[in-house]
Amino acid sequence: MTExxxxxxxxRKAFGGxxxxxxxxxxxxxxxxxxxxxxxxxxxxxxxxxxxGALRMDRGTIELDGEVISxxxxxxxxxxxxxxxxxxxxxxxxxxVTENVVVGxxxxxxxxxxxxxxxxxxxxxxxxxxxxxxxxxxxxxxxxDQKRLELARALALEPKVLLLDEWLAGLNAxxxxxxxxxxxxxxxxxxxxxxxxxxxxxIHSLCDRCVVMNAGEKIAEGTPSQVLTDPLVVExxxxxxxxx
Amino acid sequence: MISxxxxxxxxxxxxxxxxxxxxxxxxxxxxxxxxxLLNFAVLATAWGLFSGPTRYIxxxxxxxxxxxxxxVAVVGEVMPWPAVLALAALIGGGVxxxxxxxxxxxxxxxxxxxxxxxxEMVRQLVTWYEVNVTLSVGRYVFLDISQTQxxxxxxxxxxxxxxGAVALQRSRLGFALRVIGGDETMARHFxxxxxxxxxxxxxxxxxxxxxxxxxxxPRWTYIDPAIxxxxxxxxxxxxxxxxxxxxxxYGPLLGAILMTFLFEALSDRFPQxxxxxLGVVFILIVYLLPNGIVGRVEELxxxxxxxxxxxxxxxxxxxx
Numbered sequence: 001m002t003e004x005x006x007x008x009x010x011x012r013k014a015f016g017g018x019x020x021x022x023x024x025x026x027x028x029x030x031x032x033x034x035x036x037x038x039x040x041x042x043x044x045x046x047x048x049x050x051x052x053g054a055l056r057m058d059r060g061t062i063e064l065d066g067e068v069i070s071x072x073x074x075x076x077x078x079x080x081x082x083x084x085x086x087x088x089x090x091x092x093x094x095x096x097v098t099e100n101v102v103v104g105x106x107x108x109x110x111x112x113x114x115x116x117x118x119x120x121x122x123x124x125x126x127x128x129x130x131x132x133x134x135x136x137x138x139x140x141x142x143x144x145d146q147k148r149l150e151l152a153r154a155l156a157l158e159p160k161v162l163l164l165d166e167w168l169a170g171l172n173a174x175x176x177x178x179x180x181x182x183x184x185x186x187x188x189x190x191x192x193x194x195x196x197x198x199x200x201x202x203i204h205s206l207c208d209r210c211v212v213m214n215a216g217e218k219i220a221e222g223t224p225s226q227v228l229t230d231p232l233v234v235e236x237x238x239x240x241x242x243x244x
Numbered sequence: 245m246i247s248x249x250x251x252x253x254x255x256x257x258x259x260x261x262x263x264x265x266x267x268x269x270x271x272x273x274x275x276x277x278x279x280x281l282l283n284f285a286v287l288a289t290a291w292g293l294f295s296g297p298t299r300y301i302x303x304x305x306x307x308x309x310x311x312x313x314x315x316v317a318v319v320g321e322v323m324p325w326p327a328v329l330a331l332a333a334l335i336g337g338g339v340x341x342x343x344x345x346x347x348x349x350x351x352x353x354x355x356x357x358x359x360x361x362x363x364e365m366v367r368q369l370v371t372w373y374e375v376n377v378t379l380s381v382g383r384y385v386f387l388d389i390s391q392t393q394x395x396x397x398x399x400x401x402x403x404x405x406x407x408g409a410v411a412l413q414r415s416r417l418g419f420a421l422r423v424i425g426g427d428e429t430m431a432r433h434f435x436x437x438x439x440x441x442x443x444x445x446x447x448x449x450x451x452x453x454x455x456x457x458x459x460x461x462p463r464w465t466y467i468d469p470a471i472x473x474x475x476x477x478x479x480x481x482x483x484x485x486x487x488x489x490x491x492x493x494y495g496p497l498l499g500a501i502l503m504t505f506l507f508e509a510l511s512d513r514f515p516q517x518x519x520x521x522l523g524v525v526f527i528l529i530v531y532l533l534p535n536g537i538v539g540r541v542e543e544l545x546x547x548x549x550x551x552x553x554x555x556x557x558x559x560x561x562x563x564x
Contacts, residue, residue, distance in 0.1 A: 052433060053433075054429075054432075054433070073432070073437075074432040074433050075431075075432050075433075075434075075435050075436055075437050078432075078433050078434055078435040079435045083433075083434075084433055086430065090427050090429065090430040091427075092422070092423065092426035092427060092430075093426075094426070095422070095426065102419075103423050103430075103431075103434055104434055106416060106419055106420070107416075107420065107434055107435035107436050108435060109435075113415065113416040113419075153434075157434060157435070
């Protein structure tokens with residue numbers, strides 16, 4: 001049994017009468033890539049927001065390395081070692097690429113405020129393949145390059161757990177292959193990843209395990225090929241089969 | 245982003261050193277004008293320190309300025325001068341802390357309205373207190389402080405504020421404020437506490453304004469709430485900040501210098517229509533110079549540079 005890094009225990013979040021996340025529990029093993037999948041509106045992004053502290057949950061607990069992080073504000077969760085990318089990109093457009101990466105680094109606990117951060121930002125830009133544009137203004141980057149920058153900034157936090165919210169969405173076929181390679185290289189560096197994703201080819205090639213959600217509940221858990229052939233999952237995505 | 249060059253500090257000190265000699269060569273009328281200018285320079289720079297990075301437009305400048313003045317009116321004759329100044333800064337900072345805790349979670353537009361209401365409320369409160377408790381609305385300030393001493397104190401304050409502003413811009417807190425101004429939601433997810441950073445800056449900026457009010461108080465000899473808490477001052481400070489450009493340290497300072505000359509000319513030639521013309525100037529600035537003079541100049545420089553840059557950027561773009 002591999003070592004566990006994060007555990008969600010019966011987390012629940014309701015918006016008025018709508019239960020967006022209904023007593024969802026799962027474990028995250030150190031070093032794995034976990035896919036969080038399900039149809040639109042199934043509660044994936046809400047779950048990510050509960051982990052990152054963007055939303056306060058109604059009940060349940062989330063532990064990181066044995067420490068309860070649920071109930072902490074987003075800035076405290078980040079300092080405990082959870083980084084995220086945003087579905088709708090949130091870069092600072094009038095800062096340079098390097099400065100945007102320093103945003104990820106500058107507010108980590110114990111980080112001194114010095115020149116060395118600029119040098120180190122180059123390492124993260126190398127990983128995502130953006131080091132040749134280090135001095136560009138972020139607003140001048142193409143869409144895929146802005147996505148790369150979002151990822152480099154999250155990496156700069158040196159997170160224990162990285163949350164990717166549809167980071168591969170909207171890429172063309174070539175860009176998608178490049179994106180998959182980048183995510184794989186980040187896993188090899190030892191980062192544990194939870195990814196919300198709709199792109200099935202990416203889920204198949206990247207994820208060690210998947211958690212499938214539908215209407216706020218976890219309906220399946222296992223390897224990608226196991227869960228994607230699970231009748232419950234097929235039904236959630238395609239509707240009930242018609243019997244002739 | 246991270247710079248350790250001492251040049252800006254040396255420049256600020258050198259300019260301040262030269263300006264300090266002014267009282268020896270100018271007339272007392274010119275000195276009075278220079279005091280007014282320095283006062284606005286301090287207020288506008290302090291305003292820009294908070295409003296520039298956070299993009300919260302504060303109309304509360306006069307609240308803290310007035311608190312400083314009133315502190316002098318109340319305790320000026322019973323305490324040594326440095327203690328009076330320290331007390332003014334502390335009270336200004338204390339009020340800013342309470343106000344900030346209550347309001348800095350508000351979105352920008354509500355903050356503007358709140359700060360406007362706050363200055364009116366404080367003015368009414370002080371009036372009520374003076375009428376009902378001390379039974380006299382006005383107060384006299386008889387202190388043995390000369391025009392020249394006021395000038396030097398304001399200059400020293402401005403120098404400290406400018407040096408502090410440069411140091412802040414180079415610090416982690418300064419960087420944090422740029423990030424918060426850029427995207428507050430994102431900032432939270434990278435370990436920043438936006439409320440704390442904004443609060444720290446609001447308190448610091450308000451303490452400077454209270455100090456300016458305290459230093460200026462001996463000039464008046466007589467103050468009442470309508471003088472000390474005159475909302476026009478808040479608007480003047482905002483106009484100066486916007487004219488110069490609030491995203492740069494020296495923007496509000498530039499705006500303060502230009503505006504003080506303009507105010508002087510306007511109130512000299514059209515004393516009846518001063519407020520009206522002030523409004524017109526405000527409108528013109530917002531329309532024509534949304535990023536202030538500094539922003540406009542930077543835009544022009546960028547435009548002349550862009551032409552050669554375009555081709556190389558295009559080539560790199562194609563390669564990726």
